[in-house]
Amino acid sequence: MRYYPINVDLHGQSVLIVGGGKVAARKAKRLLAAGARLTVVAPVLVPALAELAEQGTLRHLERGYRHGDLAGAMLAFAATDDPQLNREVAAEAKERGILADVVDAPAQGAFTTPAVLEQGDLLITVSTGGASPALSRQIVTMIEPLFGPEYAEAVSLLGTVREKLLTEKVRNAYNDPVFAELAALNLPALIKNGQRDVIDQILLKLSATGARPGPDGADKKEPS
Ligand SMILES: C[C@@]1(CC(=O)O)c2cc3[nH]c(cc4nc(cc5[nH]c(cc(n2)[C@H]1CCC(=O)O)[C@@](C)(CC(=O)O)[C@@H]5CCC(=O)O)C(CC(=O)O)=C4CCC(=O)O)c(CCC(=O)O)c3CC(=O)O
Numbered sequence: 001m002r003y004y005p006i007n008v009d010l011h012g013q014s015v016l017i018v019g020g021g022k023v024a025a026r027k028a029k030r031l032l033a034a035g036a037r038l039t040v041v042a043p044v045l046v047p048a049l050a051e052l053a054e055q056g057t058l059r060h061l062e063r064g065y066r067h068g069d070l071a072g073a074m075l076a077f078a079a080t081d082d083p084q085l086n087r088e089v090a091a092e093a094k095e096r097g098i099l100a101d102v103v104d105a106p107a108q109g110a111f112t113t114p115a116v117l118e119q120g121d122l123l124i125t126v127s128t129g130g131a132s133p134a135l136s137r138q139i140v141t142m143i144e145p146l147f148g149p150e151y152a153e154a155v156s157l158l159g160t161v162r163e164k165l166l167t168e169k170v171r172n173a174y175n176d177p178v179f180a181e182l183a184a185l186n187l188p189a190l191i192k193n194g195q196r197d198v199i200d201q202i203l204l205k206l207s208a209t210g211a212r213p214g215p216d217g218a219d220k221k222e223p224s
Pocket residue numbers: 026027101102103104105106111112113114115116126127128129130131132133134135136137
């Protein structure tokens with residue numbers, strides 16, 4: 001396997017992007033959506049990034065990269081149009097044990113970013129090991145129609161039911177078939193077809209066994 005896939009929790013974590021161009025802007029958008037505390041080092045920003053800097057959504061260091069800029073970062077992106085400079089960023093990342101994505105030379109870095117399909121907590125990612133980013137994007141476009149907003153709702157509902165079962169009952173052999181049964185119900189299809197009555201019946205049946213999700217199953221933190 002060329003790359004090992006993981007899902008990183010970036011909420012509140014410091015991430016540094018060196019470079020403020022089109023590629024940096026694309027990476028920044030997703031990093032901010034994932035809750036990162038983002039710093040961008042670049043003498044010039046494209047308008048999309050400049051706007052985020054003005055709003056205070058990211059921190060902009062308006063200058064060229066300096067060795068030492070990576071201090072305290074959890075992840076780094078070397079995203080300038082200067083290949084030599086990107087390698088210097090990669091070298092500092094290695095020195096510090098920070099994972100870096102070198103956007104013009106993936107072999108110099110430690111990770112790459114996949115194309116993404118996101119519906120709520122459902123995350124489908126596609127990678128080609130760097131061979132063809134355009135194909136990764138195209139595959140997401142191909143499968144997008146199969147995973148509509150009903151998947152966000154189904155995942156939220158399944159998560160609530162599962163949390164209830166795991167917190168209210170001791171995890172036991174009984175739970176596993178329930179999870180399998182729930183997953184096999186094709187909740188997304190029921191939601192998409194508006195079959196709320198069927199869903200309500202299922203939830204009612206589950207509530208008899210002690211798993212009672214909230215009315216819409218959407219509130220994970222404080223299920224009623
Ligand atoms: C290795 C990787 C490193 C990384 O960036 O993490 C990388 C590297 C490179 N990309 C290049 C080119 C393009 N990349 C895109 C687009 C995306 N690139 C993304 C990921 C990755 N790109 C990682 C591997 C992913 C995988 O394994 O499949 C996506 C999926 C995700 C994202 O960016 O977050 C995002 C689409 C998602 C979206 O739009 O949602 C487009 C299309 C466009 O811009 O519209 C083009 C132009 C067309 C083309 O060349 O295919 C070049 C050549 C630069 C040059 O020629 O100068 C390199 C360098 C090289 O290949 O050496």
